[in-house]
Amino acid sequence: MSVATADGLTLAGRDRRFGLLLTAPGLLSLLIVITFPLFFTLFTSVHDYTLLTPNYDTFVGLENYEEALDEEYLPGSLWVTTKFVLASIVIEFIIGFAVALSLHATRRFGSIYYLILLAPLLINPVVVGLLWRMLLHSELGIINYAIGLVGISPVSWLGDADIAFWTVVLTDIWHQVSFMAILLVAGLAALPREPYEAARMDGASTISCFIHITLPLMRPVIAVAILLRMIFAIKTFDIVFIMTKGGPGTATDLISYYIYRAAFFGLDIGRASAMAAGLLVIIVALTAYLYRYMNSLK
Amino acid sequence: MTANVRGTMRKRGRWKFLSWLLPHSILVVFSAVILLPLLWLLRVALTDKSTAYKIPPEWGQASLDNFIEIFTGYPFFSYFLNSVTVALGATVIALPLAVGMAYAFARYNTGGLSLRLFVLSSQMLPPVILVLPLFTLFLKASLINTLPGLILAHMTLSLPFLAWLLVAFFDGEVATLEQAARTDGATRFQALVRITLPVAAPGILAAGLLAFLLSWNEFLYALILSGPHTNTLPVGLSSFQTHRGVDIALLSAATICAILPAMVLLPFLRRYLIRGLSLGALK
Amino acid sequence: MRLFLSVLAALALGIGAAQAQTIRILMETVPDTRYIQELLPQFEEETGIDVEIEAISYIDMHSKLVPQLIAPEGSYDLIVVDFYWVGEFTKAGWLMPLDDLVERDGVDVDVYVPKLMDLVGRVEGVLYMLPFYNYSMALIYRQDLIDDADEQAAFQDAYGMELRVPQTWDEYWKQVEFFTRDTDGDGNRDFYGTVIQGQRGDCISMQWANYLYSQGGLYHDENWNPLLDSPEAIRAMEYYREAVENYSPAGSEAYCFDEAFNVMAQGRAYSFVTFNILYAGFEDPESSEVAGKVGITPNPGGGLNGGWGWAIPNSSPNKEAAWTFMKWAESAAVAKERAMLGGAPTQAGIFTDADVVAARPYYPILGEILAGTKDFPVFTYTTEFVEQVGLELNLAATGEKPVAEAMASAQERLHALLVKDGKIEE
Secondary structure: OOOOOOOOHHHHHHHHHHHHHHHHHHHHHHHHHHHHHHHHHHHHOOOOOOOOOOOOOOOOOOOOHHHHHHOHHHHHHHHHHHHHHHHHHHHHHHHHHHHHHHHHHOOOOHHHHHHHHHHHHHHHHHHHHHHHHHHOOOOOOOHHHHHHHOOOOOOOOOOHHHHHHHHHHHHHHHHHHHHHHHHHHHHHOOOOHHHHHHHHOOOOOOOHHHHHHHHHHHHHHHHHHHHHHHHHHHHHOOHHHHHHHOOOOOOOOOHHHHHHHHHHOOOHHHHHHHHHHHHHHOOOOOOHHHHHHHHOOO | OOOOHHHHHHHHHHHHHHHHHHHHHHHHHHHHHHHHHHHHHHHOOOOOOOHOOOOOOOOOOOOOOOHHHHHHOOOOHHHHHHHHHHHHHHHHOOOOOOOOHHHHHHHHHHHHHHHHHHHHHHHOOHHHHHHHHHHOOOOOOOOOOOOOOOHHHHHHHHHHHHHHHHHHHHHEEEEEEEEHHHOOOOOOHHHHHHHEEEEHHHHHHHHHHHHHHHEEEEEEHHHHHOOOOOOOOOHHOHHHOOEEOOOHHHHHHHHHHHHHHHHHHHHHHHHHHHHHHHHHHOO | OOOHHHHHHHHHHHOOOOOOOEEEEEEEOOHHHHHHHHHHHHHHHHHHOEEEEEEEEEHHHHHHHHHHHOOHHHHOOOEEHHHHHHHHHHHHOOOOOHHHHHHHOOOHHHEOHHHHHHHOEEEEEEOOOOEEEEOOOOEEEEEHHHHHHHHHHHHHHHHHOOOOOOHHHHHHHHHHHHHOOOOOOOOOOOEOOOOOOOOOOHHHHHHHHHHHOOOOOOEEOOOOOOOOOOHHHHHHHHHHHHHHHHHHHHHHHOOOOHHHHHHOOOOOEEEEEHHHHHHHHHHOOOOOOOOOEEEEEEOOOOOOOOEEEEOOOOOOHHHHHHHHHHHHHHHHHHHHHHHHHHOOOOOOOHHHHHHHHHOOOHHHHHHHHHHOOEEEEEEOOOOHHHHHHHHHHHHHOOOEEEEHHHHHHHHHHHHHHHHOOOOOOO
């Protein structure tokens, strides 16, 4: 069936070769820096490798994994992380899409809106954490003062476990929502015009255009925006490190900070690697599943 | 004219007004939420810590002392320059490599989903785990405390990120156009350069911008792999958390100085972005 | 890739190979680091050695240091070490013993306050560090309120005792209760007897230690048997919880020392148990509204000792030059100059030196505070202990866990870590 060409390759074979040719430079430059840390993590996770004894003399099998699973506060941290990722992604997607559609629909003041949109992304997470800690100070923060002017009593933004979780989520959204918005607005800009013109001729409403044209055409961009944000959200570290240290209690104890403590405070790189490897398996499975799922929604 | 038609026209007018009002209201509210904390940051930068925390707020005498101090008492300029060099370097090198990978993934499904997951897999490990082996590796290659080392380290973040992101912009409609060009006799490479890249330009620009910001804000690698001459802004800014408390006024001034150049440059960048968009949009 | 790496490496070497004798020092951002930087030209002129100081935040220091110390040859010739890490760093064998150098050059190490020598100097008889800086904890209070005649009369009426700088915990706690007020009559308290720095982890661990000592409690006995479920420890936590609920701003269970500092600096609190180095911040009008109104005194029952020490890592590329610098920085003249600029002295004579006292009249009190401090448990897993106990304390402070239960957990965790370190039997 396939047609052999001059160099003896089928068309599909030439496609494959062209694909490999394009991937090779990037892949080669990544190979060491991806493979080595991955291998290091897996290898370390089955050894008694601590900062005090940084060597591979003692093979311990799955002991580090068992130890990690036995830890009292690990399930709580996983749960907090799950809630955090879900909450931040859902809210960011809704706000991000609304902003992206609005930006796409406006002509005037576009530059100003873009500038403002980009501003939070330019600010370092450490500064974001410190800035909001100042704004949300329960006694001296401008936010409690402002809501006091309209008669609302002061809120303990970071001191109350339930509120602190949402404070951290909203701070993260303030910082990261632009990421989603920029990706989505770029996706909108890359959409072809023809389907809309055709639909307009048929008298389709704006809402029906959105549901039947925009959403399906935006699917690849939406999928990748959500996936990448999910992976970044799982790794969220600075906000809790600067704002709450995982507290009050365990209300904001995200997994990346948990693993950080195991590695740098607990000095146990073996156990931290076991947790990281476990997390890696979960995220890979989740990403593969979500990616397939979102691509099947054609 | 029948009443019915007039009614429709009035409805259209109302709809037009609404479709003007709604986006602007959303954007104004959104912008206010983003801007107000930043204006507070600016205010703190112009005062001292004692005034910054006064409740009810007192404005006091605005002064540029903090701005002078961060340039005279701290190597702020070096932080800034290092950050720009590293972020720009990492993005400029990673972008073409990522375009190649993403295009191959999207068009030829090179390596399948497993290769894509492999490329992204290191990004799914907490950086604190990645940084130790990277440190060992860089030490052997004498890359610790060098800007090329930091650029390479940041490329390990931006390259997988970019490759994944760009797939989305090479998928979809553009594939059909490309097919048409191929039928007209364009080579694979010509189709990529003449058809796909212009169409995907907004995506590539947005992705490049986000990759730049990723590197611009990266902290842990910069902390551990850099030294006195290569410290970036995030490391420098973090040092305002001192053992005597947070130097919030200096920190605010430094942050303002760090984002101001980008804010000034962005309108120009946006002009290019728009050009990219109009190139990309299929009219 | 290999070619790429070697090109990068060649570039890197080209940049690095400029000067012959340069030492690189990693320090944290504390006032003393700035004073050292100010005095540096002296050293460079005297010795011809160039010095590069990299100052990073104390919260990033450990992460930055550890990879450097594991490496066979790191980037830093000289470092400063927090007392938290002393057990870990010496156990791992990362620090170079200094005894031979001290003997060879006849350096007098008896000038240091013995408490600091024990904390950030000698470990099991071996000298690894010279104490650089001390941040022992103390009670900072509003002297102007104590001196106020009306307050004195009102306090006398209410408690039948004199209002003075508190000598005992009981007396202090009465003052805390007395000064907690609703000054504008809106039904909410807005002036606080004390400020809690109750954030999970390091912040609460450090402050609570003072509450423990105030009740005569200790972390462990002389045989390292943990004592965190003792009646003293439980009472200390009950006081702490009472402060969170009644005498400190709502939300202070999430404060670290900076938030708490600002409450007091804005004139909204009577007292604050914290690091003595913050006192200078209260006296500085740029950061405080109460400059000239605060006093500092030992925490009744003893405060927590804390400090940083100079150390030469085994991975140091240039140990001899690092030692030359350390000797200079700790010489009597430089140590005194640092103190005059506002540094935190570690040598006993400096606290009472006539010139220093003339410039900084409260320094003798700092010496007194230091003399009365007690040590945190310093062992291999101190950092981990700070985190683990800091969580249990925070759970108790927020009321999520009953006090006795939280202290039982804290006891269990300390026990487990001490067993892991081989300090005690299972």
